[in-house]
Amino acid sequence: MVCHDGEEWLRLALSALRRSTPRPRHVVAVDTGSADGTAKLLAASEDVVDGVLKLERSASFGDAVAAAVRYGVERWGDPGGWLWLLHDDCAPEPHCLGILLTAAELSPSAGVLGPVAHAWDEPRLIVGAGLSTDASGHRQTGIGTGEWVRANQIEQSSEVLAVPSAGLLVRRELWERLGGFDSEVPGVFDDIDFGWRANRSGAVALCVPAARIRHAGAGRVDNIRARSNGVRTFLVNTGLFSFLVGVPRLTVLCLLRALGFLLLRRISRAHAEIAAVGRLLGGRMGLLRARRERRGLGQTGSVRGLFTSRFTRLRNMFRAAVTHLVRKRLEADVALGQAPETVWTPPAETQRPIGPDALPAGALGRAGRRKAAGLRRPPSAVTVSVPAAKGPKGRRPSPRPRPSPVPRDGRPVPEPEVLLVEVDRGRVLKQILLAPPLLLVLGLVAVGLAVNWTRLSLSLTGGRLLPVSDVWTEYLSAWHAVSGGTASPAPTALAVLGILGGQVGLLLIGDMPLAGLSAYIATRKMGVRRGVRAVIAGLYALLPPAVAAVSQGRLDAVVVHILVPLVVSGIVSVLTGATRSWLSAAAGSSLGLAVIGAFSPLVHLVILLCALAGFVLVGGQRGDGKRRGAALFAIVLLPLALLLPWPAVLIQNPAIVLHGVGGWVPYTSDFGSVVLALVVGVVAVVGLVAQPGRGSLPGLGLLVLGLGAVAVVRFMPMAPVSGGAPQQGWLGTPLIVVGWGLLWALAGATLKARPAMAIGATALIVLAGGAFMLGRGGPLTTGDTVRLGTTPARELAETGRGVLVLSRGDQPARQAAGRMPQFGDDDLVPVASARARILRWDNDFRSDVPDVARAAVASAAAAGVLFVVMPDQASGTRLQATAGDLVAGTTSTSDGRPVFRLQPAAGRAVLLAPELAKQAVTGGIPPTALGVGGIVPVDAGPPEVAVRVSDGSDGRLLVIAAAEEPGWRAEVNGRQVPVVRAWGNLVGVAVPARASDVRVEYSSSLRAFLLLIQGAALLFTLLTAIPGRRVQAPPSMASGSTLR
Incomplete structure (x- = not known):
């Protein structure tokens, strides 16, 4: 028994040894420099412990076991044919050793055996069993956090690659022949390395589920040591080809994993991967020496079938995802006061195996092939955290008491409680398939496909949507060959579409399911049942203005429809302190707000006003001012940095704020949309009047701001930037904000589930029918609407x-x-x-x-x-x-x-003779007849023109086909010369009579600097928006959890 600061568990571990049947012949305890009362407990346990060794605190588990074996041989000569390894935080059941020895008698080829480890304070929770590894050097157990397996589910011993060191039973002859645990992999992976070598030597490693120990798992795991030892264990024990391929493969894999962990802000895991690469490439793992030692031991056995394959890892990942969904679902039920009832279910009678299947693994010799390693079965129960019970209902004391870390009346701090819920697989499958969010998305996908059946394509144009291509080129260019040439900054919406690959068809066709899912996620922290949330999300997805926006190619309104619920919900959670990772939530909300501002600056302003109002009106907790101020600072200023240099254009041209981004079309009224929108309004108003609640206030505030935006658009007509008479903007975009405000307020009301779902389902049917009428028409179509030959x-x-x-x-x-x-x-x-x-x-x-x-x-x-x-x-x-x-x-x-x-002679740049040059700069018109001389096209074009002109007449003029504006710069033979206007508004440069080098360009240094700031802000926002990993310890005595 190896002890290291285990006073908390050692007393029970020694008591378990006293009750063990049979008792071990000799018990040797090794204390590796414990700093607590471990030494005193061992000294007082002479009836159990036959000898106590003391080693340095830095001694590893393998060193302690080796010292104990040497001590036993020196003291007793032949201490026995078996070694049983125990930790100070594990307590074997009374019959554990007897069951392991019986299994060894029935399986003569078994050299290493191990029990199943259960949680220290709950025997139904399995925390350890057979071990395996994968081709990347990761420890694999096949058991997820918090999984529960009934005792009668696992009866048959299984052949595994290795067993955990806690409770490991090994033949002493095999231990001495293999040299015990490898001292180069101390603490972590020593058991897998030993099991691998045992299998290669011809012995069998068995996991015996009938033998059980209780294990607290109090040892701390060093990520760096675990990762390095895992890589070393794989490389020193694998075959020659796998070794040669594995060194470069694991190097690249570790570097990629390190990059991924850095992006996820899991610095310790990234450090572990980089450290493993450093040890591998630096030669500090001693791979060649270790491989020579293993060849000397002989390799008569096989480990085929004992590794965790990629398919098994994918299956385990899928199982973990299902378990996570079930756990979240049960946690939501518990939060709503719908915890499962406590029911005792008698264990079902299982059919016992007969014939060869009844024999343990290894009883008939080595198998030629094994299909799995360790325990591989889906969990039949999950653990769910139960929140602490709240005090009795009634009036709150005034003044409200301040929060305290401990109860003021001296009572102990209540321990977190864990509810163990048995799960029926059929019921889980049924709940997953009939889950409201899944039905919501599938229903909206069906409606969206039916409405847009005639325009199913990734390339859509029509209405406000012009063809989308070369978006990155246009966005990064300082000068654009549009409308005669302009240096106006391109809208940031082009960068967003560039990130999406320009696939606007996905946004338009997928608007309904994406918006519905967005609304469903945005209401996740409200105390509303999932069915009601799904109905509200469906109503939002089918808002008539949004349906009309898709059919008219209004990409700005579609983006607003998809992102508004998530952005507003994120801002509210940051300001109210409803999330622990407030910084990532603020960064994510800022990123979403910037995307909205790139397409619809008006909605951006509305959400900013909502955030400012919430900051002023909603009070935070004591000492929370700095956090709220920093969050507000990020939400207000970070989107502006992400939109650079677009905000300067909006300030100079407020018409874009009202009209949004997209091709210009005049305003048209949608009477059908208004009528159908009244359905949503009536349902929301009825629900709010019937069941008002304080949770409706944020939604009502957004509703008021949205109505203000509607009034601004309606009564402030403005001329588009391309010119023309002033016209009012489209009311649909602010009406989407109004619709979400109404539905958000409805979700915050104290609704009764059944009436709300009945009324909401009726409204959904009406809106779905309206979507067929409104959405099937419109100018949006597949392909380019106007295409040249x-x-x-x-x-x-x-x-x-x-x-x-x-x-x-x-x-x-x-x-x-x-x-x-x-x-x-x-x-x-x-x-x-x-x-x-x-x-x-x-x-x-x-x-x-x-x-x-x-x-x-x-x-x-x-x-x-x-x-x-x-x-x-x-x-x-x-x-x-x-x-x-x-x-x-x-x-x-x-x-x-x-x-x-x-047909007239022309080009992107031309050289005019003196007569035409004089005519060009004095306000004349170009020649209206063909064949007129004096016009020489130049093979160059804006925004950078560099030509060499030969000797000629004085007074010649180089004309660039670009509108003259500030920023154009011209040089002749390296000397700057003035830029003149030609033919009314084109760029012209006077050319001397002698041969000269002429250079004309548009300066773009300021835009490049602003784009650099934008890129830095984007990188900062993306890295900050990644939420940190939540550390959830499994229920055990170490965590102080109580199960029921």
Whole structure:
């Protein structure tokens, strides 16, 4: 018996030895420098202990056992044929040793045997049995935390790779032949290493479930030592090929695991992985020497089938996930006062094995193949923490007493109680399959697929959704070839879509289930049954404004619909202190709020106002001011850093705040959506009036702010950034916030489950029917709505010149270069002169006056436009008649619009002769006739143009097809020269008569700096948002838990 600071358990362990039948022939206790009363207890136990050895405190378990064996041989000569190893915190049952010896007699090939270890204070909880390892060097037991196995479930002894050292019975001859435990793996993995060597020597390791010990498991596990020893154990005992492949494989695996643990902020585990790599590559594991020693022992046995395979690990992970779900479900029931009733169930009579199956493993010799290692069975019970009982109901004392760490009346601190609940597998499967969240998601997926059946695709366009492509290129560029060229920062929404891979179809088609799941998760901390939560989440997912947003391609409203419940719930939990990991919750809420702000700045402001109001109105706990202040600081300022440099654009252009991000379409009223939205309003109001509660106040506050946002959008029309008359924004986005405020308030009311679910189910049916009527229509469709023919599209991409798409219906005129207009173009603020020029072109290209039309063609060609897309055949025929030879017809677009190629000599950059240069800078118009000389296209384009001009006439001008604005910089032979305007609003640079190097570029240093800040803020937020690991100790005497 090895003892190390085990006074708390040693008394009971010695008492168990006194009751053991048979009694061990000799008991040797080894005290490894205990600093408590262990030595006194051993000295007073002469009736049990035959000898006491004292070693240094640094001695390992293997060193202690080796010293005890030497002592026994020296003192008694032949102390016996078996060694039984015990810890000071384990107490064997009276018949444990006898059962192990009987199993050894029935299995002559068994050399190592071990009992099943049960929890110290609860014999139904198994904490240890047969051991195994995997190809990565991890200790595998097949038993999850808090699992319970009935005694009559496990009767047959099983062959395993190893057994735990606590209670291990080993033949002394085998122990001496193998040299005992390896001193290079002290404390951790010594039992697995010894069992592996025993199996390779021809012996059998058996786990005997009929033999039991109670084990407190008080020893501390060093992560660094455990990981290093696991890697070493695998590499020194495995075959040659596995060793050669395993060294680089485990090195890479440990580094990847270290990176993952660092991201999860589990620093100690990451340190253990890195330390294992350091020991492995530094040669400190002594692998070659250890492998030579093992070859000298002989290898007559096999360990095939005794390892934990990848399939078994996946199965164990799945079982652990199911157990976690069951435990969470039972904890929720207990929190709602619905704990399972205490019922005694008589044990079922099991069919005893007969024939060869009745013999223990190893009785018939070594098996050729084994299918499993250790115990492999699903748990039949889980442990659930029961909260401490609250005091009697009644009026609270005034003033309210301050919290105290201990009871003021001197009573002992109540210990946490653990409820042991037996679980029926069929019932678990039934509850999982019929769980409200699963039914909610499946139902919403079915409704969403049925509504969007005609538009099932990852590539969707129409309405406010323009084609999405090359989002990262557009977002990172300082200058955009849109609307004649602009240096306006791109919306942060492009970066969000870039992270998602540009798959907007997933967001639109999956809006209903994602929003429903978001709402369900957001109400998890409310004292409401899961069925009621699922109904509320379903009502939110089917909100008519959200259904209309999908059919109209309003990506901003869809993002708001999905994220608002989670973000608002996270902010509330941070401000009220409802979560321990407040920093990760604040970072996660800030990240979600930044995503909302990237698409809908108005909703961002509404949520910020809600957070500020909550900070002022909701009082925190005593001493909680710094935490709440830091959380509010993060929620307010961190999203702004994540959105850089987009907030500056919003301040200068408040129209984007009201209209949101996306292609511009004029406002249209949705009468059907308003009527169906009244259904949600009526249900919520009825529930709030019938069963009011204080939990409804946060939702009502969000409702008031949402109504304020509706009023702002309705009564403050603004012109879009692309130009045009002021128009009011779409009311659906703030109405989604109003809808969530109503439903959130409804979830906080004291609702009765059955009436609420009945009324809610009726409303769900009505809203689902309305979704079919509203959602199946709309402009959203698969593929690109307007697509150039193959030849024009290829020429456009090769030349990088522009295309001008004239307005048609509710779509405004757009200009882009190298491609067709796409998502985000309408949110790039154009230069004022370029905006007016596009509006003028939109009228002049339709003109019946030839001079006007030809001037428009010449002006557009000088600005870099190569193709113009007319709205219809009539306007195309008119343009061909008025412009004459300045235009040439080409392949029509995918929707039948006529396309014309502009014939005048032009390019992205041209060099003008002195006569045309003078005309360009004095307000003239480009030549309206073909064949005019003095225009030389240059093979370069904005935003960086570097050319070398030859000798020529004085007064030449280099014109760049980009709107002139602050930030353009020009150099001639390394000397900065002024930038002039050409043809009204293009960038021009005067070129000297001699040969010169001309360089024109747009400065983007400030944007690069802001993007660097944004990236740093994003990295900080992501790392901070990862919640820390919750440490939950299993119920045992060490943790002081009480089971019932």
